[in-house]
Amino acid sequence: MPASDVLSQRDVAHLLRRAGFGPTPRDLATYTGQTRADVVAALLAAKPSGVAGPATYKSDHRYLERLQAWWLRRMLSPRYRLQEKMALFWHDHFPSATAAAVRLDWLSTQNATFRLYGLGSFRELVHQVTRDLAMLEYLDGRRSRKDEVNENYGRELMELFTLGPSDEEGHANYQQIDVGSLARALTGFTFDESKKPVVVMAADRFDDGQKVVFSGRPFQMSGVLGVENPDGTQFPPDTNVLDALFAHRDMQGRPTLARFMVRKLWAWFGTPEASSPLVDELSAAFVANGYVIGELLRALFTHDAFYSEEARSSTTKTPADFVIQTLLALDVKVRPSELPDRMERMGMELFNPPGVEGWQHGIAWLATSRYLERIDFAQAVASGRGKNGFRFQPEVPDGATPTTLVDAALAALGLEVSPETRQRLIDHLSSGDFGSEAWFETKYRGLFVLLLSLPEFQVH
Numbered sequence: 001m002p003a004s005d006v007l008s009q010r011d012v013a014h015l016l017r018r019a020g021f022g023p024t025p026r027d028l029a030t031y032t033g034q035t036r037a038d039v040v041a042a043l044l045a046a047k048p049s050g051v052a053g054p055a056t057y058k059s060d061h062r063y064l065e066r067l068q069a070w071w072l073r074r075m076l077s078p079r080y081r082l083q084e085k086m087a088l089f090w091h092d093h094f095p096s097a098t099a100a101a102v103r104l105d106w107l108s109t110q111n112a113t114f115r116l117y118g119l120g121s122f123r124e125l126v127h128q129v130t131r132d133l134a135m136l137e138y139l140d141g142r143r144s145r146k147d148e149v150n151e152n153y154g155r156e157l158m159e160l161f162t163l164g165p166s167d168e169e170g171h172a173n174y175q176q177i178d179v180g181s182l183a184r185a186l187t188g189f190t191f192d193e194s195k196k197p198v199v200v201m202a203a204d205r206f207d208d209g210q211k212v213v214f215s216g217r218p219f220q221m222s223g224v225l226g227v228e229n230p231d232g233t234q235f236p237p238d239t240n241v242l243d244a245l246f247a248h249r250d251m252q253g254r255p256t257l258a259r260f261m262v263r264k265l266w267a268w269f270g271t272p273e274a275s276s277p278l279v280d281e282l283s284a285a286f287v288a289n290g291y292v293i294g295e296l297l298r299a300l301f302t303h304d305a306f307y308s309e310e311a312r313s314s315t316t317k318t319p320a321d322f323v324i325q326t327l328l329a330l331d332v333k334v335r336p337s338e339l340p341d342r343m344e345r346m347g348m349e350l351f352n353p354p355g356v357e358g359w360q361h362g363i364a365w366l367a368t369s370r371y372l373e374r375i376d377f378a379q380a381v382a383s384g385r386g387k388n389g390f391r392f393q394p395e396v397p398d399g400a401t402p403t404t405l406v407d408a409a410l411a412a413l414g415l416e417v418s419p420e421t422r423q424r425l426i427d428h429l430s431s432g433d434f435g436s437e438a439w440f441e442t443k444y445r446g447l448f449v450l451l452l453s454l455p456e457f458q459v460h
Contacts, residue, residue, distance in 0.1 A: 004304065005035045012039070013414040014312050017460045018269045019043050019301060020081025022325030025412070027078060036302040043082045043301070044294050048120065052112035055104040063104055068340040068350045071111065075324050076336065083115055086293070088320060089268055090114035090125070091350070092358035094161060096134040099352050106133040106197075107351045119294040122261065126162065126242055127234070130227060131199045136189055139356070144187050146207035154183035156356055158245070164260045167250035168276070174214065181211040185225040185241035203230045211241075219247040246291065258283040258291070265296065270306055271314045272362065278305055313459050316365045319346035321460065322374060326452060329413050330392060332381055338389035342380075345373040366458055378452035382445045394444060402429035409447060415456055425450060 007015065012031040016023040020043070023031075031039050053070035056063060075084045096102050096110055110132050117125040129135050135153070136142040144150035159165050163173045188206030191197045212222040221244040228234045237243040248256040262282045266274040274282075282299055289295035300306060317325070323339060323346075326332065340350065347370045353359055384390025396405065406425045410417065417425075429447060432439045451457060 004307075005037070005302075007031060007034055007036060007039060010414075011036075011307055014307065014460070015039065015301060016081065017321070017325060017414065018085075018306075019297075020078065020085050021075050021321060022328045023414075024078060024328050024331075040298055040301045044119065044298060046080065046083050048116050049080075049083065050112045050116035052108045055108035057103045057105055059098050059101070059104050064098060064351060065337065065340045067104055067108055068343075069336040071350060072320075072324070072336040072339050072343075075320060076327060078328075082297075083118065086118040087111060087114040088318075089265070090118050092353060093264065094129050094135065095353040095356060095358045096132075096138040097352045097354075100138055102134050102137050104351070106137060110134040111351070119297070120292060122291045122293050123242065123246060125293070126157075126245070127227070129161075130157070130186065130242065131189055133191070133197060133199060136191070136199065141186060141189050142191055144183065144189075145202075145205035146184070146187050146209075149180070149183050149187060149207065151179050151183040154186050155179045157186075158182065160357060162245045162257050162260065163248055164256070167252075167256060168259075169251060171251045173248065173250070173256055177215070178213050181213045181225070182241055182244075184209070184211050185213070186227060188226070201228050201230045201232070213241065213244050214248065217249070219244065219249055221247070254280075255283060255287050258286045262286060262296070265300065267315075267361075269297075269300060270311050271308075275305075278303075313456075315460060316362050317458055317460050318359070318361070318365060319343045319348035319370075319374075320350075322346070322458070323377065325460075326377075326381060326413075330381065330394075330448065332384060333386075333391040334384075334389055342373065342377050346370050346377070371458075374458070375449070375453045378449045381452065382448040392445075392448075394448065396435070396440065396444065402426045402434065405429055405444070406447070409451055413451055413457060414460075415451060415454065417454065417456055421454070421456075 009028050009032045012028055013023050016027055053067045055067045071084070074080050091111065091114060096107060098104060098107060113128050113132060117128055139153040139156060140150045141153045144153070158174050158179070166172050184207040188201045188203070189199055190202050190205060192200045206226060208224050210223065211225045212220065213225065214220050221238070221241070223239045225239050225241045226235050227240060227242060234240055246257055250256045250259070259279055262279050263274050266278070266282070282296065282303070285299040286296045305311060320343065323343060327334060343349065347365060347367070348359060380388055381390050381392055384392040403426050406422060406429060410422070425447065428450065429443055432443050
């Protein structure tokens with residue numbers, strides 16, 4: 001076994017920041033010294049759960065915050081870390097939003113779908129999203145019928161969710177005629193609202209005419225294409241239009257969907273861009289394992305490239321990562337209901353992504369007003385005595401010095417800073433009456449404001 005397969009504490013912290021929302025001190029002690037394969041296997045071992053948060057048809061802000069707080073409580077639990085990180089990824093990848101008049105109970109159901117299928121077959125997840133209440137409302141699928149076809153979902157299914165508009169050489173992956181044919185094949189889904197709304201396939205709304213997608217390509221599909229019958233059984237692979245997406249190949253004969261999803265997941269977990277050889281390798285593993293997301297993540301999280309220096313510091317933390325990593329690393333107690341408004345001001349309002357492309361990532365998270373909200377959060381945490389919603393109780397061990405306190409705080413937050421920055425932090429703690437109550441309340445608590453505000457803590 002190569003020595004590099006054994007995880008150092010630094011490796012564990014990196015893995016758990018990406019495959020979850022950060023490590024607790026107990027996690028670092030538990031996983032350090034174990035192999036990549038064993039720790040990743042433990043992360044993937046969580047049983048699928050279709051649990052849904054509290055929600056009603058009402059969509060006012062009070063009910064939205066209750067649902068957001070419920071989800072944040074699960075994000076804060078190490079027990080659900082990878083499951084909830086993937087639910088957040090899918091919420092960004094397959095967005096639906098309360099601002100578009102999508103009911104909260106439908107969004108809660110969609111969130112449960114991401115939790116239940118998020119680590120399983122991507123083919124099955126695409127099927128579930130295609131017939132999902134929230135998505136059918138958000139992208140007008142419920143209003144698409146044979147005499148009035150709506151192309152919104154069909155277009156986004158190819159452009160944003162499975163293929164991308166073009167391959168790596170710039171060749172278009174589909175034409176407008178494919179959008180139209182795919183949209184026709186997706187007609188017929190509607191809601192049965194006789195009791196509680198459920199999705200059904202209405203035969204009289206489905207376009208049962210002949211269709212062709214990807215005409216002239218080796219993977220062309222033609223016939224009475226569709227997704228499922230009125231009794232809920234799926235069309236066979238030769239006429240199921242979802243299978244046409246998985247059969248798609250780029251101009252070099254490579255699996256388009258696999259490569260698209262590898263790039264998307266690598267950007268979320270690794271670095272903003274993946275090299276072509278890395279895409280080749282991970283795509284091959286994805287296809288070989290039947291498009292199971294969990295197996296792709298296994299290959300990703302055990303790959304040497306994931307532990308490269310570039311992968312450790314090239315991705316800007318989302319507000320969810322920034323907030324929850326802080327709370328876990330510093331053992332801050334807080335009611336989850338305190339967090340939704342703060343995250344919204346940082347640019348991430350859960351259950352309300354800004355558009356069909358999800359959130360803008362990267363440096364967009366650090367626009368001036370959003371960055372100031374991070375600093376405000378840092379101040380609230382550092383001053384938290386239980387009265388402002390946060391309870392933070394840092395300790396000064398016997399015999400501590402400014403140097404040992406700074407190094408311990410840096411280690412707790414997984415921060416690596418320059419010698420100059422470290423010395424300025426030590427100088428900050430060295431001023432004033434070291435060890436006094438006034439020093440503790442201003443200088444020592446203030447240290448954590450400085451640390452959480454550093455550029456180095458905004459990335460991972």
